[in-house]
Amino acid sequence: MANVSTSTGTSSTADVIDRILDKGIVVDAWVKVSLVGIEVLSIEARVVIASIETYLKYADAIGLTAAAAAPVAV
Amino acid sequence: MPRAKTRHAKSTPEGRYLYAVVPIEAVDSLNLDTPGIQGADVHPVTSGKLAAIVSNIEQQTLRPERKLLSAHSAVLSQVMDQAPMLPVAFGIIADNEREVRNLLADHANDFLTQLRAVRGNVELGLRIRLSDPNAFEYYVNAFPELKAMRDDLYREGEPSREEKIELGKYFVDLLNGFREATADKVLDGIKSVARQTVVNEPRKESEVVNLAALVPQKKVDAFNATVEKLGATLPENFQVDVTGPWPPYNFTHLRIHFEEVEEAAQGAP
Numbered sequence: 001m002a003n004v005s006t007s008t009g010t011s012s013t014a015d016v017i018d019r020i021l022d023k024g025i026v027v028d029a030w031v032k033v034s035l036v037g038i039e040v041l042s043i044e045a046r047v048v049i050a051s052i053e054t055y056l057k058y059a060d061a062i063g064l065t066a067a068a069a070a071p072v073a074v
Numbered sequence: 075m076p077r078a079k080t081r082h083a084k085s086t087p088e089g090r091y092l093y094a095v096v097p098i099e100a101v102d103s104l105n106l107d108t109p110g111i112q113g114a115d116v117h118p119v120t121s122g123k124l125a126a127i128v129s130n131i132e133q134q135t136l137r138p139e140r141k142l143l144s145a146h147s148a149v150l151s152q153v154m155d156q157a158p159m160l161p162v163a164f165g166i167i168a169d170n171e172r173e174v175r176n177l178l179a180d181h182a183n184d185f186l187t188q189l190r191a192v193r194g195n196v197e198l199g200l201r202i203r204l205s206d207p208n209a210f211e212y213y214v215n216a217f218p219e220l221k222a223m224r225d226d227l228y229r230e231g232e233p234s235r236e237e238k239i240e241l242g243k244y245f246v247d248l249l250n251g252f253r254e255a256t257a258d259k260v261l262d263g264i265k266s267v268a269r270q271t272v273v274n275e276p277r278k279e280s281e282v283v284n285l286a287a288l289v290p291q292k293k294v295d296a297f298n299a300t301v302e303k304l305g306a307t308l309p310e311n312f313q314v315d316v317t318g319p320w321p322p323y324n325f326t327h328l329r330i331h332f333e334e335v336e337e338a339a340q341g342a343p
C-alpha cells in the first residue's frame with residue numbers, strides 16, 4: 001500500500017517551475033527570460049534521456065547496490 | 075520601432091507583463107489586488123470577448139528568481155479562483171497595451187476555444203516516486219532479471235565498458251516499461267474523475283510517474299478519493315503526491331509565432 005498525500009493547495013518550487021517556464025500561452029517574440037538561472041534544472045530534467053553516459057552512470061549505480069548487499073569479507 | 079519614445083516615457087512604463095487570458099464577462103467582478111511582478115498593479119486589457127491580465131513593466135529581461143516566479147504564480151492563483159482562465163508562461167512582456175489588444179484580437183478564436191475547454195476545471199498534478207532512499211536498490215530488488223545481470227557482470231570485479239553500457243541500456247528499458255505500466259494503471263484508475271490527462275517525463279530516476287489531470291472543480295474531492303484508493307493497490311515503497319489546484323498549464327496549448335501571423339496576413343509575396 002503506497003503512501004498518498006492529496007492536494008492541499010501547497011506546491012513545491014519544482015512543481016511551479018515544471019509548469020510556468022514553458023507551458024501555457026507563449027508568445028515567442030515577447031519572451032523576456034534570461035535562462036542563466038535555470039540551466040541546472042533543465043540539465044537535471046534531461047538526465048532521463050538515454051545516452052551512453054547515462055548507461056554508464058546507471059551501470060555504476062547498479063554495481064554499487066551489489067557492493068552494499070555483499071556480506072562482509074571473511 | 076519607437077525607440078525614441080520609450081526613452082523619455084520614463085514615468086509610466088509602456089511594457090505589459092502578461093499573466094492570463096480570461097473571458098470578458100469575468101472582468102467586471104474580478105478582484106486583482108495581488109501585487110504583480112515588481113509590486114506593480116495588476117489590471118485587465120480588453121479586446122472583444124477577451125481580456126488579458128497584465129501589469130506595467132519597463133522592457134527588460136527577467137531572471138526566473140523565486141521572488142518573481144512567486145509573484146507570477148500568486149496573480150494566477152487569484153485569477154484562477156475567480157474566473158475561467160488560460161495561464162501565460164513566465165516572462166512574457168509586450169511592448170505596449172496596443173500589442174496586447176492585437177494579440178487578443180488576432181487569436182480570439184484560439185483563446186475562446188481553449189477557454190471553453192478548461193472552464194469549470196482545474197489542473198491537478200500527480201507524481202509517484204519511490205520513497206526508498208536508494209532508487210537503484212529498489213529496482214534491483216523489483217526486477218530479478220536486473221539483479222541476475224548485475225551479479226553476473228560484477229562477480230569478477232569491474233565489468234568492461236561494453237558490458238556496463240549493456241547493463242545500463244537494459245535498465246533504461248526496464249525502467250521505461252515499468253513507468254509506462256504504472257502510468258497506464260494510474261490513468262485507468264482516474265479516467266472517471268479526469269476530463270483530460272497529460273503524461274510528462276519523470277524528472278529523475280526515483281520518479282515513476284509525473285502526470286497532470288484536468289479535473290472538473292466538482293470532482294476534485296472524488297479525484298483525491300480515487301487516488302487514495304489507487305494508492306492502496308500500489309507497492310508500499312511508492313509515495314503518491316497530488317498537487318494543485320494549478321492553473322491549466324498542461325492544457326493550454328498556444329505557442330504564438332508572429333512571423334506566421336504576418337505571413338498569413340500578407341499572403342504570398
